[in-house]
Amino acid sequence: MSILGNRVQRREDPKFLTTGGVYGDDLKIEGALWATFVRSTMAHARLTSLDVTEARNRPGVVAIYTGEDVDLPPVPAGLPGVPDVMARPVLAKGVVRFVGEAVAVVLTEERYQGEDAAESVFVDYEPLPAVVDPVSALTGDVLLFPEHGSNVAVPMNEPQAEDFFDGCEVVVRHRLINQRVAPCPLEVRSGAAMWEGDRVIQYASNQAPHGAKAAIAGLYGLEADRVRVIAPDVGGGFGAKIGLYVEDLILPWLAKAAGRPVHWTETRSESMLALGHGRAQVQDVAIGGSRDGKVEAYRLEVVQDAGAYPSLGSFLPALTRLMTSGTYDIPKVEFSAASMVTNTTPTVAYRGAGRPEATAAIERAMDLFAAEIGMDPAEVRKRNVVANDKFPFTTPTGTVYDIGDYGGAIDLALQASDYQALRAEQATRRSSGDTTQIGIGVSSYVEITNGAGPPGEYAKVEILPGGKARVYTGTSPHGQGHETAWTMLASEQLGIPMEDIEFVANDTDLVPEGGGTMGSRSLQSGGLAVHEASIALVDKAAKLAAELLEANADDVVLDKVGGRFHVAGTPAVGRSWAELAEAAGDDGDALVVAHSSSPAGPTFPFGAHVAVVEVDTDTGRVKLTRLVAVDDAGTIVNPLLAEGQRHGGLAQGAAQALMEEVRYDDDGNPVTSNLADYAMISATELPSFELVAMATPTPINALGAKGIGESGTIGSTPAVQSAVVDALAHLGVRHIDMPATPERVWRAVAAAQSTAAE
Amino acid sequence: MKITTTVNGEQRDSEVEPRLLLVHYLRDVLGLTGTNVGCDTSSCGACTVLLDGESVKSCTVLAAQADGSSITTIEGLAGPDRMHPVQEAFQEHHGLQCGYCTPGMVMAAVSLIEEVPDLDEAKVREGLEGNLCRCTGYHNIVKAVLAAAKTPARSAS
Numbered sequence: 036m037s038i039l040g041n042r043v044q045r046r047e048d049p050k051f052l053t054t055g056g057v058y059g060d061d062l063k064i065e066g067a068l069w070a071t072f073v074r075s076t077m078a079h080a081r082l083t084s085l086d087v088t089e090a091r092n093r094p095g096v097v098a099i100y101t102g103e104d105v106d107l108p109p110v111p112a113g114l115p116g117v118p119d120v121m122a123r124p125v126l127a128k129g130v131v132r133f134v135g136e137a138v139a140v141v142l143t144e145e146r147y148q149g150e151d152a153a154e155s156v157f158v159d160y161e162p163l164p165a166v167v168d169p170v171s172a173l174t175g176d177v178l179l180f181p182e183h184g185s186n187v188a189v190p191m192n193e194p195q196a197e198d199f200f201d202g203c204e205v206v207v208r209h210r211l212i213n214q215r216v217a218p219c220p221l222e223v224r225s226g227a228a229m230w231e232g233d234r235v236i237q238y239a240s241n242q243a244p245h246g247a248k249a250a251i252a253g254l255y256g257l258e259a260d261r262v263r264v265i266a267p268d269v270g271g272g273f274g275a276k277i278g279l280y281v282e283d284l285i286l287p288w289l290a291k292a293a294g295r296p297v298h299w300t301e302t303r304s305e306s307m308l309a310l311g312h313g314r315a316q317v318q319d320v321a322i323g324g325s326r327d328g329k330v331e332a333y334r335l336e337v338v339q340d341a342g343a344y345p346s347l348g349s350f351l352p353a354l355t356r357l358m359t360s361g362t363y364d365i366p367k368v369e370f371s372a373a374s375m376v377t378n379t380t381p382t383v384a385y386r387g388a389g390r391p392e393a394t395a396a397i398e399r400a401m402d403l404f405a406a407e408i409g410m411d412p413a414e415v416r417k418r419n420v421v422a423n424d425k426f427p428f429t430t431p432t433g434t435v436y437d438i439g440d441y442g443g444a445i446d447l448a449l450q451a452s453d454y455q456a457l458r459a460e461q462a463t464r465r466s467s468g469d470t471t472q473i474g475i476g477v478s479s480y481v482e483i484t485n486g487a488g489p490p491g492e493y494a495k496v497e498i499l500p501g502g503k504a505r506v507y508t509g510t511s512p513h514g515q516g517h518e519t520a521w522t523m524l525a526s527e528q529l530g531i532p533m534e535d536i537e538f539v540a541n542d543t544d545l546v547p548e549g550g551g552t553m554g555s556r557s558l559q560s561g562g563l564a565v566h567e568a569s570i571a572l573v574d575k576a577a578k579l580a581a582e583l584l585e586a587n588a589d590d591v592v593l594d595k596v597g598g599r600f601h602v603a604g605t606p607a608v609g610r611s612w613a614e615l616a617e618a619a620g621d622d623g624d625a626l627v628v629a630h631s632s633s634p635a636g637p638t639f640p641f642g643a644h645v646a647v648v649e650v651d652t653d654t655g656r657v658k659l660t661r662l663v664a665v666d667d668a669g670t671i672v673n674p675l676l677a678e679g680q681r682h683g684g685l686a687q688g689a690a691q692a693l694m695e696e697v698r699y700d701d702d703g704n705p706v707t708s709n710l711a712d713y714a715m716i717s718a719t720e721l722p723s724f725e726l727v728a729m730a731t732p733t734p735i736n737a738l739g740a741k742g743i744g745e746s747g748t749i750g751s752t753p754a755v756q757s758a759v760v761d762a763l764a765h766l767g768v769r770h771i772d773m774p775a776t777p778e779r780v781w782r783a784v785a786a787a788q789s790t791a792a793e
Numbered sequence: 794m795k796i797t798t799t800v801n802g803e804q805r806d807s808e809v810e811p812r813l814l815l816v817h818y819l820r821d822v823l824g825l826t827g828t829n830v831g832c833d834t835s836s837c838g839a840c841t842v843l844l845d846g847e848s849v850k851s852c853t854v855l856a857a858q859a860d861g862s863s864i865t866t867i868e869g870l871a872g873p874d875r876m877h878p879v880q881e882a883f884q885e886h887h888g889l890q891c892g893y894c895t896p897g898m899v900m901a902a903v904s905l906i907e908e909v910p911d912l913d914e915a916k917v918r919e920g921l922e923g924n925l926c927r928c929t930g931y932h933n934i935v936k937a938v939l940a941a942a943k944t945p946a947r948s949a950s
């Protein structure tokens with residue numbers, strides 16, 4: 036019986052539940068100094084002087100370095116099209132460009148001493164005007180990099196057809212704000228660096244150790260084999276820990292300068308300013324179609340806030356573009372974008388990275404269109420989704436969707452939520468004038484997973500003396516449960532019990548190459564590699580068994596129940612894995628397969644969500660009461676893990692719709708710079724989720740698996756946002772920007788009422 | 794200053810700075826790094842431990858204030874041959890992913906189950922308001938806590 040598809044409990048858990056994991060801050064590093072950064076308190080200013088005299092005399096201070104001391108080159112964005120002048124200095128030099136930018140670093144014997152000393156570094160600033168929002172940045176009145184002549188980090192223009200909406204009976208336009216949010220992994224960034232001879236060993240709270248290794252080697256001009264990166268247990272990443280930051284990258288320099296290992300952990304308040312933020316798009320949507328509900332043309336124009344130094348965030352519109360038209364078969368689609376630098380924290384990938392933004396835009400546009408023609412939003416969606424017989428389907432922006440049943444997903448979600456009954460209940464409340472109104476939001480989504488970077492991943496599977504096995508992977512799990520899932524995949528092929536399979540990841544010395552964990556890629560690339568390597572290993576072992584059994588290799592089969600090879604039909608005579616391992620002896624290659632998968636391309640998970648909210652029309656308070664999610668990720672290896680991914684995503688999506696927003700004042704001072712001010716969602720604000728299973732295997736890979744890490748977020752954000760708007764639709768409200776806080780909702784109600792009174 | 798505490802049943806005598814936080818005492822002085830730090834505003838609950846049987850955020854308590862007290866951290870929760878029912882329920886119901894919130898969440902749940910006799914979903918959600926988790930969406934944590942609440946109490950010592 037197959038182990039795949041079963042709710043296997045995580046073998047990672049006992050450690051986390053009894054002793055806790057070993058995260059960056061938990062590392063015990065002999066002789067290490069603590070690094071503490073001094074950070075800019077100004078959004079945009081010239082650095083006129085940095086006085087470290089008093090700080091140097093504080094207890095425990097070993098050294099203090101400023102931008103003038105550090106001879107590392109600036110860190111480029113490493114993305115096509117981003118101008119070189121926008122590369123980020125490791126420590127600010129001459130100018131600071133956002134609050135939280137590192138301007139100096141203090142090394143102390145102990146952690147508390149570092150905080151004391153950092154407070155005694157006096158920085159003189161000559162303030163410059165700041166530009167805080169990306170649309171104002173377009174004017175170029177304030178330039179972050181005057182040498183560049185504009186604030187545009189990445190332009191992405193496509194010709195705008197003038198007759199684009201000709202022939203549409205209805206055209207609706209709206210500006211939507213997909214607000215900046217903070218990824219908030221519960222573990223902040225932490226790391227350490229030390230030199231062993233001419234090799235640097237770096238620990239980093241990171242999602243892609245091999246990428247980190249390349250970044251360090253590149254910055255320091257080292258051969259790759261002189262860098263080892265280890266990701267210890269990582270307390271969540273959500274995209275924000277894909278790349279290394281300047282605070283990580285300077286650690287080897289500090290360790291060299293001090294001649295001792297250096298250990299660093301930021302505080303949450305630092306993290307809110309210096310870990311990258313997500314989303315941050317201003318979107319102008321225009322949608323046109325016929326009164327009977329057929330959408331004929333859709334245009335999305337994006338202004339992306341890249342923050343002060345372009346990083347992954349400046350690249351998000353490229354991902355948004357891929358998914359512009361969502362699940363719909365729209366004849367004409369246009370997309371244009373510009374990524375702008377502003378005096379704010381740089382933006383990066385955050386759960387979904389560019390695709391939730393695309394989905395939010397098209398889904399809001401569909402609702403606006405539905406409201407304009409007076410049609411049920413679920414019905415409008417069903418009239419426009421790509422038909423099942425059109426896959427593989429090429430969208431007008433050139434994306435090729437693998438397989439889907441978008442209408443089926445909507446039907447399932449409507450059924451599971453009892454949509455008709457919800458509408459009836461809504462009608463009753465409306466006619467009774469109840470101050471607690473209910474709103475129903477429907478979203479239909481498709482997204483791209485394993486869509487950025489090379490689609491393949493590295494795996495190695497080997498048999499150990501005694502017949503146990505070991506799996507190596509280039510993915511970098513930090514909560515996803517790869518240890519459980521990958522050993523399930525190997526066990527399935529090898530016939531070796533999971534508990535006899537060791538798991539190795541997250542260390543570039545132990546795993547020679549890897550792409551890491553991001554973009555919902557891991558199972559379809561790394562899991563696939565383990566699956567394929569295990570099959571190849573069985574083939575290899577069958578040949579060895581055939582020699583020992585003096586049989587033809589083609590006749591030898593593996594009895595997976597007992598983990599034993601024998602000639603088909605004569606099970607009594609065979610060889611176990613342990614016997615094969617012994618026979619292989621010193622031939623290291625005999626029972627090892629290293630393999631890189633090469634899936635045919637990205638995959639396109641899809642689904643539909645229904646959210647139900649209660650809105651108090653007197654106070655604007657919103658309560659999310661139900662969230663029904665149909666998420667189709669193809670074949671599921673372990674439903675327990677897949678559901679966990681969906682839950683987490685749903686919560687983060689609801690959080691963006693209802694609560695979370697990184698805000699700055701007009702001068703670029705952050706006003707949400709700790710977890711007391713930033714409204715990170717808690718258990719109290721959420722219901723239990725209603726998950727509906729749907730599985731359409733993809734033809735793209737042998738597992739039939741698509742990514743599941745981001746679906747929850749992508750589908751839930753617009754469903755929840757639309758539900759809030761829907762609760763007030765009878766008052767004339769058509770749109771409320773995220774997050775739908777009580778104040779915003781209350782204002783929308785007040786505005787609608789005063790319009791009605793006129 | 795000198796303090797004496799009993800941590801996970803073991804007496805510890807330490808010399809600490811008066812300003813040292815309990816969480817740093819546990820982590821840096823005693824080396825019990827199971828308890829985590831997730832914020833600097835008493836918002837996240839990652840640092841939750843039991844102080845004389847009641848859950849506290851150990852980043853809001855000075856080590857000096859714990860003088861003479863008994864403290865249980867995640868490392869001291871499991872019994873000799875098996876995990877505490879709350880730990881078991883978290884594994885069974887997949888109530889953890891990255892594990893960072895987990896020690897604090899588990900300790901908060903242990904104390905919640907002890908304090909509130911008739912837990913239901915709403916009460917669990919209310920009771921865990923001060924413990925943030927970014928990975929699980931809380932769904933399976935709530936499930937685990939409710940399941941553990943139904944498990945007959947078993948001495949964890």
Ligand code: FES
Nearest residue numbers: 831832837838852
């Ligand atoms: S670390 Fe104590 S509440 Fe966050």
Ligand code: FES
Nearest residue numbers: 890894926927928
């Ligand atoms: S499991 Fe990652 S924060 Fe809770």
